[in-house]
Amino acid sequence: MxxxxxxxxxxxxxxxxxxxxxxxxxxxxxxxxxxxxxxxxxxxxxxxxxxxxxxxxxxxxxxxxxxxxxxxxxxxxxxxxxxxxxxxxxxxxxxxxxxxxxxxxxxxxxxxxxxxxxxxxxxxxxxxxxxVDQIDDEALRGLTVLQAILQYVPTARHLDNGLNTMSSLFEDLIDGPLPLGVDWLDHLDILDAIRINQMIPLKPFRDYYPNQMIGYLASGQELESFEWPFTEENLPLSINDIVFEHELRPGYVRLAVADENTLAKIGMNGPLAAKIIDHARDTMGFGEVDPTLVDPFMEKLRSRPTLSKIEKWWTQIPFFPQVTAVGRVLARANALRLDVRNVLPPID
Known part of the structure; x- marks a missing residue:
């Protein structure tokens, strides 16, 4: 019993x-x-x-x-x-x-x-x-913004909407001045939040950031020669929701996502999504940044004061700071602290 x-x-x-x-x-x-x-x-x-x-x-x-x-x-x-x-x-x-x-x-x-x-x-x-009681406010702010630049990717299909979203998210994170020089990097290194390797330069912002939203800068396909091999009855969305006029190249069309991972967020996944991605790679240059589109992209980015500030700040960082597990969880917790609108994506 x-x-x-x-x-x-x-x-x-x-x-x-x-x-x-x-x-x-x-x-x-x-x-x-x-x-x-x-x-x-x-x-x-x-x-x-x-x-x-x-x-x-x-x-x-x-x-x-x-x-x-x-x-x-x-x-x-x-x-x-x-x-x-x-x-x-x-x-x-x-x-x-x-x-x-x-x-x-x-x-x-x-x-x-x-x-x-x-x-x-x-x-x-x-x-x-x-x-926590040792970390400097500006250094923590810089760490959080740096990690957000490395991780945040827009999900909007339109370029302007995507840039507006990024600008809004960074406005929430920048609650004061961003740190300048190298002292804040040394400070974070002492606290195990980053690892400094002065032999590795930080990639220029114009080379790095377009690759965070690579779909916006695909070469695209001429509208006059555009053919869509997928029938409407097989698609969960209208073709007008999947293919857009290219904002950076008039007369061309592109796949309406910032990157491959965001395709599912507009209702496309599974084998059909894979076929669409393959077709976009073959015909629209999807998955690669067209170098001729970087300048017009940066012009749009710089028209948004917060993103322009981000670029200038990134440019003065002298070398690549590798964010550690400590730095990542600190940045995540700080973003949570600043997320008064409850819209910031979690930092991993």
Whole structure:
């Protein structure tokens, strides 16, 4: 005979299934756990600083618990590893008076709750929590913008819409002056957020950025000679949604995506999408930047002040900074902190 018993405190819930007890965490219990770890942090400091530290930790706790409730991840408090990370975050809050640091620490712990099962990511998050109170605001801003340049790709089919979207996203990330010179790079290197190799120059912006939205700069096909081999009944979208007049080359048409990966986002995937991509490569130069279109593309980009600022900033960076796992999770958490419109894509 198998005996089953269960007991629970007032602040937890239990579900009994096949003899296994699964314990859930309420907000009240989460706050009790946070108070336990906070007491350990407070025990390291002299009495004169206790009140200040308590106020700082409460600010952090309120942010993290509210976010975990919103994301549906309060159960992460049952994980001893998370509890350790939580205590480390409280240690960081204890020595910082910057509200932005509490937001950043909260974002890192939310990331820990969502992606912490991957050890490489978890290691980056743990190290990032340790250095939040040390990282300079401008350096963090530069790191975040750099990583966004490397990762953000527009999904809009029209070039102008794509550039407008990129401009809007970077406006959200640039909440102050961007760092200049090399000191910020040295600072991030010391904190393990980047690796510096002065032997590798940074690729010129006009060579790099067009390749982030390569479909906009495909050579295209003359409209007069354009033939479409796919019948309308086989397509989930109208041909007018798949092929556009080329904005950079009048009298030509191009495939209506910024790159191959965005084709699925307009409703095209599977074998038919692969055939369309192959046809666009053969007839429209899809997948390669037409060098003659770089100048008109850059002219459009520079007409948007934020993107023009990005180009000028990129140009003065003297060498290629390799962003580490620590830098990536810091940039991700900072973008989350700045995403007041809830529109910024996550940085990986």
């Amino acid at each position: 198998i005996r089953q018993s269960q007991s629970a405190g007032d602040n937890s819930t239990q579900i009994l299934a096949s003899g296994d007890v699964i314990v859930g965490v309420t907000e009240e219990r989460a706050r009790e756990i946070s108070e336990i770890t906070a007491r350990e942090v407070l025990g390291k400091y002299a009495e004169e600083g206790i009140r200040t530290i308590q106020k700082r930790i409460v600010k952090l706790d309120d942010r993290i618990i509210a976010s975990l409730i919103r994301e549906g991840h309060l159960e992460v408090f049952t994980d001893p590893g998370f509890q350790r990370s939580y205590k480390h975050a409280q240690e960081g809050a204890a020595v910082s008076d910057r509200e932005s640091d509490y937001d950043l620490l909260s974002g890192l712990l939310i990331d820990r709750a969502k992606r912490g099962e991957t050890r490489t990511i978890r290691a980056g998050i743990e190290r990032s929590i340790e250095i």
